[in-house]
Amino acid sequence: MADLSKNDEAVAAAVEAPVGRGEPILQVRNLKKHFPLTQGIVFKKQVGAVKAVDGVSFDLYQGETLGIVGESGCGKSTVAKLLMNLESATAGEVFYKGQDITKLSGRALKAVRRNIQMVFQDPYTSLNPRMTVGDIIGEPFDIHPEVAPKGDRRRKVQELLDVVGLNPEYINRYPHQFSGGQRQRIGIARGLALNPEIIICDEPVSALDVSVQAQVINLMGKLQDEFNLSYLFIAHDLSIGRHISDRVGVMYLGKMAEIGTDEQIYEHPTHPYTQALLSAVPVPDPEARAHRERIILTGDVPSPANPPSGCSFRTRCWKAQEKCSQETPLLAIPQRFDGLDTPAAHLSACHFAEEKQVVPVH
Amino acid sequence: MPDQPEPLESYEEGRAIAPTGAGGASDLATAEGETLEQSPSAASGGRAPGGPLGTGTDKKPRSLWSDAWRDLRRNPIFIISSLVILFLVVISIWPQLIASGDPLDCDLSKAQEGSQPGHPFGFNGQGCDVYTRTVYGARTSVTVGVLATLGVAVLGSILGGLAGFFGGAWDGVLSRITDVFFAIPVVLGGLVLLSVVTSSTVWPVIGFMVLLGWPQLSRIARGSVITAKQNDYVQAARALGASNSRMMLRHITPNAIAPVIVVATIALGTYIALEATLSYLGVGLKPPTVSWGIDISSASQYIRNAPHMLLWPAGALAITVLAFIMLGDAVRDALDPKLR
Numbered sequence: 001m002a003d004l005s006k007n008d009e010a011v012a013a014a015v016e017a018p019v020g021r022g023e024p025i026l027q028v029r030n031l032k033k034h035f036p037l038t039q040g041i042v043f044k045k046q047v048g049a050v051k052a053v054d055g056v057s058f059d060l061y062q063g064e065t066l067g068i069v070g071e072s073g074c075g076k077s078t079v080a081k082l083l084m085n086l087e088s089a090t091a092g093e094v095f096y097k098g099q100d101i102t103k104l105s106g107r108a109l110k111a112v113r114r115n116i117q118m119v120f121q122d123p124y125t126s127l128n129p130r131m132t133v134g135d136i137i138g139e140p141f142d143i144h145p146e147v148a149p150k151g152d153r154r155r156k157v158q159e160l161l162d163v164v165g166l167n168p169e170y171i172n173r174y175p176h177q178f179s180g181g182q183r184q185r186i187g188i189a190r191g192l193a194l195n196p197e198i199i200i201c202d203e204p205v206s207a208l209d210v211s212v213q214a215q216v217i218n219l220m221g222k223l224q225d226e227f228n229l230s231y232l233f234i235a236h237d238l239s240i241g242r243h244i245s246d247r248v249g250v251m252y253l254g255k256m257a258e259i260g261t262d263e264q265i266y267e268h269p270t271h272p273y274t275q276a277l278l279s280a281v282p283v284p285d286p287e288a289r290a291h292r293e294r295i296i297l298t299g300d301v302p303s304p305a306n307p308p309s310g311c312s313f314r315t316r317c318w319k320a321q322e323k324c325s326q327e328t329p330l331l332a333i334p335q336r337f338d339g340l341d342t343p344a345a346h347l348s349a350c351h352f353a354e355e356k357q358v359v360p361v362h
Numbered sequence: 363m364p365d366q367p368e369p370l371e372s373y374e375e376g377r378a379i380a381p382t383g384a385g386g387a388s389d390l391a392t393a394e395g396e397t398l399e400q401s402p403s404a405a406s407g408g409r410a411p412g413g414p415l416g417t418g419t420d421k422k423p424r425s426l427w428s429d430a431w432r433d434l435r436r437n438p439i440f441i442i443s444s445l446v447i448l449f450l451v452v453i454s455i456w457p458q459l460i461a462s463g464d465p466l467d468c469d470l471s472k473a474q475e476g477s478q479p480g481h482p483f484g485f486n487g488q489g490c491d492v493y494t495r496t497v498y499g500a501r502t503s504v505t506v507g508v509l510a511t512l513g514v515a516v517l518g519s520i521l522g523g524l525a526g527f528f529g530g531a532w533d534g535v536l537s538r539i540t541d542v543f544f545a546i547p548v549v550l551g552g553l554v555l556l557s558v559v560t561s562s563t564v565w566p567v568i569g570f571m572v573l574l575g576w577p578q579l580s581r582i583a584r585g586s587v588i589t590a591k592q593n594d595y596v597q598a599a600r601a602l603g604a605s606n607s608r609m610m611l612r613h614i615t616p617n618a619i620a621p622v623i624v625v626a627t628i629a630l631g632t633y634i635a636l637e638a639t640l641s642y643l644g645v646g647l648k649p650p651t652v653s654w655g656i657d658i659s660s661a662s663q664y665i666r667n668a669p670h671m672l673l674w675p676a677g678a679l680a681i682t683v684l685a686f687i688m689l690g691d692a693v694r695d696a697l698d699p700k701l702r
Contacts, residue, residue, distance in 0.1 A: 084601045110603035118601045126594035130426045130616040130699060139612075143602050172424045174699035190598065 024059035025230055026083070026116075026198055031056045031092035031102075033078050037305060050305045052078040054254035055092070057331065060198065065224065065231040067245030067262070069238055069277070073301060075254040076234045077121075080202040083232065084118050085109060096198075114144055117191040121203040123183035127175040133186055134171035137161065140193035147194055160189040163226075165219060181212035185219065192223065200232045205240060217244055238281050242266050250274045253312040254304055256331055260346030268343040270334055270353035273313050293357075311351070319352045327351065426616055430696040437696065443688035450682060454501040461497035465490060465652045474668040483674045486657065487664060492674050495652055499675060502653035504682065506564050506571070507634040511686075513572035514633075515626040518579025523618070525580070526587030527610060533584070540577035548574055549639065556645035567646050571633050582625050586618040593617070620694045627690030631683030654679050 034049035053075040060066050068076050081087040082102070083094055089102045101112050120126035127136055137157045141148045148156050158168035164185040175183055184204060191199050201220070205213040221244060224231060235241040241248055242262050249259040250273065258271040269275045276295040283289045297316045302308055308315050314324035334353035337345035344355045434440045453460060468490035476484045483492035525533040551574055559566040590596065596613050604612075638655025640646030647653050654675040661671035695701045 086597055086600060113601065113603040118598070120594045120598060122594060126598050128593075128595040128613050128617070130697065131612070132424055132426070132429075135425060139599065139604070140602050143599075143604050143608070176700045187598075190602075194602075 025062045026060040027095040029057050029093045031082055032090045033082055034090045048305050051254050052304055056256050058249055060230050060232055062230055063228050064246040065233050065244050067233045067241040067248040069235055069241045070251035074251045076251055077202050080200050080234055083200055114194045115196050116198045117196040119187050119191045119201045119204045122207045123180050123187055126187050127183055129175055132172050137189045137193055144194055160193055164189045180208050181215055184216050198230045202234050253307055255312055258348045264343045264346040268355055270344050270348040270355055271350045272317050272319055275356045323351055433696040437692050439688050440692035443685045446685035450500055450504050453497055454504045457498045461494045463491050463494040465495045465498040466650055484670045486671045495657055496674050496678050498652045499654040502564055502651055503634050506568055506637045507630045509568045510571035510633040511626050511630040514575035514579050518576040519583040519622050522580030522583030523587045526584035540580055543577040552640050552645055562648050567637055582621050586621050587614055590614045590617040623690045623694045627687045630686045634679055
């Protein structure tokens with residue numbers, strides 16, 4: 001327990017310092033989601049838990065984009081669902097403007113939901129095939145009637161269509177009459193309808209064609225400037241993560257491995273997992289490709305139902321020593337960089353954090 | 363980063379990201395994206411919008427149900443089937459409109475005789491006029507079929523739908539209850555339950571069919587609700603703060619109802635036939651009630667001597683079932699915008 005509170009303090013102390021964008025709009029503290037594993041049909045007995053998210057802390061500031069990257073199954077999407085209150089957290093807090101939203105329900109939760117919206121991963125399942133575009137984008141106004149008076153809604157929906165770059169005349173069409181990129185624009189328009197402050201994007205472009213990815217990402221950047229939105233942007237594509245993010249957090253097995261500005265993470269990673277991840281990014285330039293070092297990790301990601309003791313990455317880490325299996329590394333500025341004015345001085349959950357040259361991605 | 367390879371610099375100039383490193387392709391994508399973003403203003407300037415379906419010409423907001431109704435009105439299958447059903451309903455209420463005789467006025471000397479002037483369908487084994495009996499039989503058969511189907515569909519889809527939506531203990535209990543009902547053989551259950559009922563109206567028969575029929579529909583409804591519930595658009599509605607009733611009515615029901623409609627319309631024919639079986643066993647409707655089921659079961663032993671006795675009521679039954687299946691099909695298609 002001492003470990004945890006120490007970790008919290010360290011995180012709180014460290015996240016406040018570097019960005020300097022004023023008050024964080026969303027503060028996540030030691031968020032956990034454990035899915036119970038049960039046995040038996042009638043009398044269910046809990047035999048364990050899948051620790052999908054196991055103590056994640058970060059801050060999101062007004063107007064910034066925080067990217068969350070990590071491989072499949074590391075808990076990125078569960079974090080998004082927890083922030084949206086689509087899943088209930090096992091432990092931990094999410095403060096929106098100082099109010100813990102994980103404990104809210106009913107009217108208070110509905111009020112918070114106006115300000116936190118989500119763009120989903122798959123534009124093919126996130127739009128109801130039996131509703132017209134007008135109904136889909138207008139639904140937020142039906143649920144929160146105080147946002148737009150009834151007579152005004154159709155015009156508002158058309159404005160939103162225009163904002164996301166779709167023809168406002170398409171209002172009576174059905175989702176199947178649109179392409180993937182256009183559908184994702186509809187999803188974005190729905191997210192914007194209530195004029196939220198935070199939009200949580202759960203891999204919003206990973207289901208799209210590469211050329212369309214760029215369109216949608218650029219649109220999201222444009223909208224961020226226009227409406228002063230804060231994005232929590234979940235991606236498994238590191239290049240996209242870097243393109244859109246101001247700060248990036250790297251997740252591994254339900255924990256935050258490293259978090260910092262995009263330059264700190266992409267050019268000066270100190271966590272071995274981040275270094276391995278970055279070394280796997282395809283490099284388009286053949287000359288640069290010849291010079292770079294690929295870090296090949298051995299083994300598989302351990303099961304989140306039975307994570308390793310100490311550092312969760314130690315089973316695949318080339319630096320792992322005895323200490324790693326005994327002490328869980330805290331997400332903090334590594335001691336050797338503490339107080340130094342170097343980009344490597346950012347939060348990294350590793351006992352042996354050090355810089356290692358990996359080819360940066362742009 | 364002085365040792366950074368030279369060519370990588372160029373990517374910074376392109377505003378677009380280069381997810382796979384193809385700089386040229388993503389620049390193109392940006393250009394495309396911008397044209398797309400500009401297109402609305404161009405469109406509102408003059409270009410008549412509207413795609414292959416001619417949408418956008420009318421300014422009225424549309425919804426699934428209004429679109430479905432527009433679609434149905436132009437669907438010949440819907441028109442034909444609803445005319446047949448309307449006709450059946452009319453002759454169920456006023457059979458004397460097209461049959462002047464009395465279905466119970468029989469003359470044994472004419473038993474099993476074929477078509478004659480004034481008696482186009484011939485006579486049955488008791489010497490009753492088959493035409494008059496077929497017309498009068500519509501009332502009981504349509505009542506039993508339609509009411510049993512409606513009862514089964516409403517009860518089954520509500521219970522199954524709620525179980526699928528809420529899951530948990532409620533779902534577990536309901537699923538075990540359905541298992542119990544599935545274990546009851548229909549004919550045996552009918553013999554036991556209906557033999558203690560003395561009423562000679564259609565209601566005990568309808569009640570029995572609903573009692574034994576709802577588990578089938580409830581399973582189907584439960585399954586399709588669970589499928590629909592997992593879609594992201596339900597999560598999206600929840601994230602917007604939608605209430606449970608809104609999610610069920612606006613998102614889940616329209617997307618889960620198709621299998622229920624199909625199974626229910628097919629079951630309608632089964633119920634009319636089941637009524638015949640029960641009547642044949644002496645626990646369903648009792649004479650002097652006139653029904654297609656009774657006539658079909660009593661004529662079935664004479665099919666080689668006098669097939670007309672069987673074919674006319676059986677044909678009426680087939681047309682009725684077909685009309686309902688076609689109606690269900692048309693409604694199901696109209697509720698799927700992809701098929702439009």
